[in-house]
Amino acid sequence: MRVLVTTLALDSHFYNTVPIAWALRSAGHEVRVASQPDLVPTITRAGLTAVPVGRELNLMEQSQQAPESAEAGYGSGFNIAETDPAKLTWEYVRDTLAAYAHIAELSTNTEMLTDLTRFARAWQPDLVLWDAMSYVGPAVARACGAAHARLLFGTDHWARMRELYLRLAAEQPEEARVDALGDWITGRLAGLGCAPEGDGRFDEELVVGQRTIDPLPSFLRIEAGLNRIPVRPVAYNGPSVVPDWVTHERPERPRVVLTLGLTLPEAYNDGFPITDLLAAAAEMDVELIATVGSATAESLSGTTLPENVRLVDFVPLNELLPTCSAIIHHGGMGTLQNTLRHGVPQVIVPGWLWDERATALAVQAQGAGLMIEPREFRADTLQAAVERVLNEPSFADSAERLAKELLSAPAPRDIVPELERLAAERA
Numbered sequence: 001m002r003v004l005v006t007t008l009a010l011d012s013h014f015y016n017t018v019p020i021a022w023a024l025r026s027a028g029h030e031v032r033v034a035s036q037p038d039l040v041p042t043i044t045r046a047g048l049t050a051v052p053v054g055r056e057l058n059l060m061e062q063s064q065q066a067p068e069s070a071e072a073g074y075g076s077g078f079n080i081a082e083t084d085p086a087k088l089t090w091e092y093v094r095d096t097l098a099a100y101a102h103i104a105e106l107s108t109n110t111e112m113l114t115d116l117t118r119f120a121r122a123w124q125p126d127l128v129l130w131d132a133m134s135y136v137g138p139a140v141a142r143a144c145g146a147a148h149a150r151l152l153f154g155t156d157h158w159a160r161m162r163e164l165y166l167r168l169a170a171e172q173p174e175e176a177r178v179d180a181l182g183d184w185i186t187g188r189l190a191g192l193g194c195a196p197e198g199d200g201r202f203d204e205e206l207v208v209g210q211r212t213i214d215p216l217p218s219f220l221r222i223e224a225g226l227n228r229i230p231v232r233p234v235a236y237n238g239p240s241v242v243p244d245w246v247t248h249e250r251p252e253r254p255r256v257v258l259t260l261g262l263t264l265p266e267a268y269n270d271g272f273p274i275t276d277l278l279a280a281a282a283e284m285d286v287e288l289i290a291t292v293g294s295a296t297a298e299s300l301s302g303t304t305l306p307e308n309v310r311l312v313d314f315v316p317l318n319e320l321l322p323t324c325s326a327i328i329h330h331g332g333m334g335t336l337q338n339t340l341r342h343g344v345p346q347v348i349v350p351g352w353l354w355d356e357r358a359t360a361l362a363v364q365a366q367g368a369g370l371m372i373e374p375r376e377f378r379a380d381t382l383q384a385a386v387e388r389v390l391n392e393p394s395f396a397d398s399a400e401r402l403a404k405e406l407l408s409a410p411a412p413r414d415i416v417p418e419l420e421r422l423a424a425e426r427a
Contacts, residue, residue, distance in 0.1 A: 001029040001423050004125035004146070005048075006116065006137040008107050009036040009057040011238065012334050013131050016153050018046050019234035020129065020213065023412035024419070032123070034116050035134075045239050051119055054112025080157045081355030090168040097165055098180030100158075105184065108136040110191065117192050120144040126423040130209070132158060138206045139185060142199055143192045147426035149229070149419060150209030152216060154333040154354045159208050159224035166204075181207065211422055213415065216333075217340060217406050219366055220359065229418055232409040233337040235318035242319045243312075251287050253308070254325040254390050258290045259317065259335055260351075280379035282306030284386055289324075291315050318342075326389045328382070331356030336363070343403035345369055345389035345396055349377055367398035 003024050007014045014035065025031050025048075033043045034051040038058060043050035078096040082088060113136045120128070120140045128148040130137020141148035162181070169177045186202045194200030212226045215233040258281075281288040288309045305311055317335065321327065321342040329335045330351035336359060339346055346369030350356035360371035370385045389395040 001127060001420060002123065002125040003029050003031045003127045003129060003419075004051075004120060004123070004140070005031060005033040005129045005131075006108075006134045006140065007033065007035050007039070007131040008133045009039040011039075011042055012332065013133065013153050014039060014042055014046075015236045015238060015334060016215070016233075017129065017131060017151060018048070018236040019412045020151065020231070020415070021046075021048055023416055026413065027416045027420075029416075032125075034119065036112060042238070046236070051116075053115035053119065054109060057107065080161055081155070081358050083358065088164060090172060093161060093165050093168055094178055094180070096161060098178075101181040101184040104133065104135045108134050110188070112136055113139060113188055113192070116140050117143050120146070126426070127419060129213075129419075132156070132212075135185065135206075136188075138209065139188045139192065142189060142206065143194055145199070145426070147423045148205075148209055149211040149213055149422060151213045155216065155220045155359065156212070156214070156222045156224065156226075157355060159212070159226055160222045162204070162207050163224045211418075215337065215409075217402060219362055219402075229415050230409050231415050232407060232411050233341065234412055235316075235338050235341065237316035237318060240314065240316040243315060245310075246315065246320055246323060251323060254286045255323055256281075256284075256286045256288050256326045256328060256386060256390075257315075257317070257320055257324050258288060258292070258328045260292055260330050278305060278309055278311075280382045281309050283379060284308075284383055286325075286386065286390070289315065289320065291317075291320075326386060328386070331359045333359070337406075340368075340399070340402050340406050343396070343400040345399050347372065347382070347385045347389060349374055366402060367394055368402050369395065369399075 005017050005021055007017050014033070017033070021031050021033065032049045032051050034053050035043065036054050036057040037052040038056040040050045040052050078092065078099040080096055080100050082092070082096070116136055117140050121144050124144060125146045128137050128141035128146050130148060130150055132150050132152050137150070138148050169179070182202050185206050186196070186200065189200040190196065208226055210227070212228045213231055214221065214228045215231050278288070278290060286308065290309060290311045291314055292311065317338040321338060321344050324344055326345045326347065327339050328347045328349065329339070331348045332351065332353070346363055348356070348360035348363060348369060348371045350360045350371065363369040364371050370389060372381050372385055
């Protein structure tokens, strides 16, 4: 079986695909990973074959140049993670999908789609596995006749909002049923020469996939009537070296790790006040390991750090977390999955890239952590939250419960037969 993986050109999104890509390769299948040229070195360092398509995306540079992107919907004013029933009117849902279709276009433009389709028609994959933010995936699968499955990178707000859109659209006059996302996908298929009465016909599979591979814990799952394939998240942190102090030094006080994840340090992160976090650590009886990314580490190089703070560029969380008693983070899915796997209590100061605030509230509702709103962050609120998750046994107990549940899901190798069956159905 030939498998084509398409992903947004961000390390965090690609890393989410690696365990499944390797499970498919280990089962004897051919796997190629397609994305913009700026992701190619990351793909090849993972030992996978890269297919560069389109022009460089440089998404984080775009984010840095647009500070308004910290607002809902990357500055659009529409939030795909919105759950307030009072706000979820027909107009809001319709326009949210239109706004996020525009974001998808910026992430995977026509030039990328054309290059990728040319490759797919020549290589003839049996299965396209697509990152849920990379809507070139289902279009290419339709254009070359392959089966396709969507891989979630976070809570499935695409499916939730789409289900709500379809329900509300049915209540509108036919002439008012504007479908920007459907029109966008249909237009891309037409540009590939797919006839609207045949392979260019729009259907909901093009939005939510023929299958949805879901690595999320049950408390973040949105059912939306989908054909889901649950899978256990397996940590992949990229090429890395474990420092000696992680393996050989036993912490003299509770070890707490602070991380901004892979994406946020390179993007606009006003509202995650790193210097305040480090200063607050001086008042706590903990060893704080701050993994803040190369740019932030460099900017703090002349700063006098508290004696109980160790500032590092990067340490693989999968290796560090077993030595930790708590974690402070931004609510990104990669960090969350790593943390849940190891049963570590959490303090979350949510970022803005997807639905970090909703994720933080969900973790808090499960009893496995606490959320601090960025606008409410102060030294005293951080200290109080960290002390609670360290000293109240219920947080560790809840974190351990969630870890057991997450690790009970099928491993990536266990879902390969289902993907093989999907591809065989389309043969």
